[in-house]
């Protein structure tokens with residue numbers, strides 16, 4: 001991370017590339033027990049939240065990521081009533097989940113309460129559903145939460161994590177996927193943010209292998225543009241405990257979205273040739 005007077009830059013040294021956003025002002029800089037949380041007002045991307053120097057959310061493009069982590073997974077399930085979100089402290093994923101009328105209860109389990117408090121203050125549009133009676137926000141360790149969860153407790157689990165370093169590393173491990181498998185109902189669906197198809201190809205393949213070994217019969221990679229993340233191209237891996245992965249033709253929920261559509265579901269799941277196995 002580097003910032004001079006007017007530009008915020010996240011560098012990806014191993015890829016010889018970076019993203020820069022022009023900054024107007026810095027709104028918040030705090031060290032939580034877990035990480036450094038910074039929020040900026042940018043010139044043209046709305047507000048920007050970074051964690052330990054990594055771009056998490058901008059006001060302008062977060063809808064693509066949040067919709068694509070949430071809707072392919074929930075639309076792959078006939079009746080997603082009980083949902084668990086691991087991470088997702090900015091509450092953007094929670095907001096998308098609550099757009100589904102079928103959802104009766106959502107547990108959001110975020111390690112760092114300061115991220116959510118900062119989001120409530122600086123990204124109120126992401127937190128507008130936080131007081132929905134179906135939502136319960138817990139500030140706890142998501143890995144432990146899943147380990148302690150009853151068998152078959154959730155229909156859908158969404159993992160809205162940071163990159164696989166530090167406390168998030170365990171969210172990319174097979175043991176965690178095994179625990180998710182156990183905590184899901186028979187038709188349960190797991191979705192996780194799985195980094196860039198261009199920069200993190202081997203990670204994506206390793207995640208797919210581990211999910212298979214953990215018992216998930218069917219996996220699909222959904223890919224989408226995300227111009228403020230490394231390479232500008234991002235992915236969510238969706239895994240089904242049993243059966244198939246598709247949008248049920250008889251049950252296509254009406255959703256107020258800006259990127260996701262039921263037509264896009266199929267298109268976004270077609271892998272680029274270099275990722276076809």
Ligand code: AG3
Nearest residue numbers: 054055056088161162163229
């Ligand atoms: N999740 C972060 C994805 C990783 C971004 N990586 C990076 N900038 N190096 C975002 C959380 C949104 N709810």
